[in-house]
Amino acid sequence: MKSFTLTIVSVLALFCTTNADFPGIDRQDMIEEMEHYLVDNAGTNSVPIVSAVSSCSNYAGFASDPQNRGEQTSAQWVRFPFHDFVTADVAAGTGGLDASLGFESDRAENHGLFVNDTMEFLAPTMNAYISMADQVSLGVLVSVAECGGNAAAIPLRVGRIDALAAGPSGVPTPFTPIGPTLAQFAQAGFAANETIALVACGHSLGRVHAVNFPEIVGESPITSTNLDGGVTFDSTPTVLDPSGMNEYLTGTGSGGGPLVTTSNVSARSDFRLFSSDNNVTITNLAQNTGRICSGLFEKMLNTVPSTVTLSDPITPMPWKIVDFIMHCSPGGSVRIEGFIRALWTTTPPPNKITYNTVTSSGNVSRQHASDAASGSGSGLFGSTTYYHFVIGTDSPGTTSMNFQGYSYPIDDTIFVLPTQSTVKPDANTIEVKAAVLTSSLAGGTMEGTLYVPETQQGSMAKKITMVTVPMKFLSTNGNYTLFDGLVSVSNVEGVIAKVAVGSLGSKTVKTKLFNGGI
Numbered sequence: 001m002k003s004f005t006l007t008i009v010s011v012l013a014l015f016c017t018t019n020a021d022f023p024g025i026d027r028q029d030m031i032e033e034m035e036h037y038l039v040d041n042a043g044t045n046s047v048p049i050v051s052a053v054s055s056c057s058n059y060a061g062f063a064s065d066p067q068n069r070g071e072q073t074s075a076q077w078v079r080f081p082f083h084d085f086v087t088a089d090v091a092a093g094t095g096g097l098d099a100s101l102g103f104e105s106d107r108a109e110n111h112g113l114f115v116n117d118t119m120e121f122l123a124p125t126m127n128a129y130i131s132m133a134d135q136v137s138l139g140v141l142v143s144v145a146e147c148g149g150n151a152a153a154i155p156l157r158v159g160r161i162d163a164l165a166a167g168p169s170g171v172p173t174p175f176t177p178i179g180p181t182l183a184q185f186a187q188a189g190f191a192a193n194e195t196i197a198l199v200a201c202g203h204s205l206g207r208v209h210a211v212n213f214p215e216i217v218g219e220s221p222i223t224s225t226n227l228d229g230g231v232t233f234d235s236t237p238t239v240l241d242p243s244g245m246n247e248y249l250t251g252t253g254s255g256g257g258p259l260v261t262t263s264n265v266s267a268r269s270d271f272r273l274f275s276s277d278n279n280v281t282i283t284n285l286a287q288n289t290g291r292i293c294s295g296l297f298e299k300m301l302n303t304v305p306s307t308v309t310l311s312d313p314i315t316p317m318p319w320k321i322v323d324f325i326m327h328c329s330p331g332g333s334v335r336i337e338g339f340i341r342a343l344w345t346t347t348p349p350p351n352k353i354t355y356n357t358v359t360s361s362g363n364v365s366r367q368h369a370s371d372a373a374s375g376s377g378s379g380l381f382g383s384t385t386y387y388h389f390v391i392g393t394d395s396p397g398t399t400s401m402n403f404q405g406y407s408y409p410i411d412d413t414i415f416v417l418p419t420q421s422t423v424k425p426d427a428n429t430i431e432v433k434a435a436v437l438t439s440s441l442a443g444g445t446m447e448g449t450l451y452v453p454e455t456q457q458g459s460m461a462k463k464i465t466m467v468t469v470p471m472k473f474l475s476t477n478g479n480y481t482l483f484d485g486l487v488s489v490s491n492v493e494g495v496i497a498k499v500a501v502g503s504l505g506s507k508t509v510k511t512k513l514f515n516g517g518i
């Protein structure tokens with residue numbers, strides 16, 4: 001009994017001290033997923049996130065009559081992390097960017113469409129590799145990039161963990177006096193001058209809406225082409241630039257916007273902040289807007305609970321493998337298949353890519369050629385070209401595929417068989433087939449895991465649930481033993497699968513690569 005308790009405790013300790021990503025999900029896969037979202041913006045294999053803020057004035061939210069709403073997605077995406085992170089207590093190591101705001105949309109301090117518009121838009125693209133909070137960070141980066149800034153200005157990291165419940169309240173409002181406002185930001189790690197600058201950076205984009213704050217801007221801004229009655233902070237609400245700061249300092253244009261000029265003096269929170277140090281910070285910020293705003297946005301996005309370990313910054317990969325799948329024939333021969341992605345700016349890559357495979361004993365295969373280029377895309381970091389490949393491997397024992405100086409690790413000891421596995425969206429079932437080397441099975445048995453994004457109460461963000469797939473013996477194929485398992489799930493979209501025999505785990509695979517997968 002005693003040793004049983006000790007075992008449980010040490011297993012828990014292991015989970016807590018390593019990192020708190022989902023057990024069984026590799027950091028490298030999280031990094032490559034974020035890289036994909038960052039690079040693949042349009043065309044083949046693209047992710048519809050950058051398009052939501054392209055152009056910067058676009059509204060991709062869910063309110064009716066969107067063209068006449070007076071809303072702007074890039075502004076919503078920059079406002080979201082402020083309301084999410086500012087209740088952090090950095091000394092205690094709690095709170096920060098964790099998407100807890102998704103549960104807090106009904107609080108008066110978070111009034112507006114921005115919380116649920118952001119959560120609803122980003123929910124379909126979250127999965128066990130990429131949390132909602134990581135997507136919120138990406139949202140700020142792409143908004144900056146599309147609103148006059150630079151996509152490389154904010155180094156993007158992954159590893160944020162989503163909260164599963166609301167956090168504390170305390171977001172400053174326009175009526176909050178300056179003392180408590182600065183105290184709240186200080187608790188979240190921002191000095192007074194950083195607070196002034198961060199607020200001014202945020203308020204370079206977007207509007208105060210009459211439907212949210214009639215006591216600040218009145219109701220006259222509401223018209224048939226501005227249904228929410230948006231009043232801009234400055235004369236360039238779709239550019240992250242110093243115009244609002246200069247208009248405040250010189251009394252021109254919007255004069256710094258509604259939170260400076262409103263007749264309701266108690267709601268002049270921007271005026272109180274900007275003037276609190278004799279305009280020193282705002283004057284300096286107007287000279288270096290891009291650099292200072294990017295740095296402060298980065299600090300905001302990287303304010304995370306002490307349980308989170310963020311990755312190194314994501315860098316676009318000139319070469320990578322996507323949608324990698326493995327096959328095992330009845331006789332036990334193994335084939336690998338997938339796409340090579342080239343990322344380039346000026347010189348187009350060749351029409352075919354040559355590659356080889358390498359075994360653990362150092363045997364190098366002859367050079368193979370991919371199929372001809374079959375897809376292309378574009379994005380913030382350049383153009384992409386895709387090449388399908390499929391080849392038999394010297395298995396068991398193949399450990400990598402190599403081309404253009406890039407090496408992709410392969411594990412032919414235990415692997416999911418996507419083209420023999422099936423998703424039935426109507427029945428909400430997923431059938432997983434997988435192979436393991438009989439010598440590695442060593443009389444044991446296989447277990448599968450699905451990482452399923454599920455809807456949850458109180459937030460439009462999804463939560464990832466790990467579903468166990470009981471696996472049964474299916475067949476012996478040469479050196480391999482195949483297993484098969486079927487489970488019901490609450491949702492079949494964005495699911496990731498993995499199999500394991502004891503501590504020997506396979507690579508994870510998106511079930512969109514299965515038959516019928518979405």
Ligand code: HEM
Nearest residue numbers: 075078079082112172173174198199202206207208209212
């Ligand atoms: C004392 C701190 C702050 C106060 C009192 C405040 C207050 C407000 C208010 C009242 C609005 C109007 C919202 C609406 O009607 O839709 C607004 C909009 C906005 N705020 Fe702040 N804010 C503060 C700090 C920040 C910070 C730190 C950021 C980001 C770094 C930020 C980014 C934005 C953006 C982008 C908008 C425009 C939203 C849109 O057009 O949908 N704010 N803010």
Ligand SMILES: *[C@@H]1O[C@H](CO)[C@@H](O)[C@H](O)[C@H]1NC(C)=O
Nearest residue numbers: 191193194197281284285292
């Ligand atoms: C805030 O003040 C510190 C210390 O003087 C300075 O190093 C920093 O650059 C200032 N930041 C901003 C945004 O003004």
Ligand SMILES: *[C@@H]1O[C@H](CO)[C@@H](O)[C@H](O)[C@H]1NC(C)=O
Nearest residue numbers: 175215216263264265266267
């Ligand atoms: C300012 O707004 C507050 C909150 O709505 C309201 O109580 C107050 O009467 C307003 N003051 C003026 C002068 O309009």
Ligand SMILES: *[C@@H]1O[C@H](CO)[C@@H](O)[C@H](O)[C@H]1NC(C)=O
Nearest residue numbers: 248249250251275277278279
């Ligand atoms: C700061 O600038 C504002 C706007 O120009 C002005 O009203 C205010 O008097 C200035 N405050 C100080 C202390 O310079």
Ligand SMILES: *[C@@H]1O[C@H](CO)[C@@H](O)[C@H](O)[C@H]1NC(C)=O
Nearest residue numbers: 359361362363364365394397
């Ligand atoms: C290495 O490759 C050669 C030629 O393809 C083959 O004959 C040999 O069996 C391989 N050795 C191992 C250890 O796989």
Ligand SMILES: *[C@@H]1O[C@H](CO)[C@@H](O)[C@H](O)[C@H]1NC(C)=O
Nearest residue numbers: 105106112116457458459460
């Ligand atoms: C946002 O969505 C959540 C979850 O569906 C819901 O509980 C909440 O009331 C919504 N908030 C607003 C302001 O509509």
Ligand SMILES: CC(=O)N[C@H]1CO[C@H](CO)[C@@H](O)[C@@H]1O
Nearest residue numbers: 395396397437438439478479
């Ligand atoms: C690693 C492994 O189990 N290899 C075996 C594959 O099958 C051949 C033929 O049965 C065996 O000789 C290998 O040892």
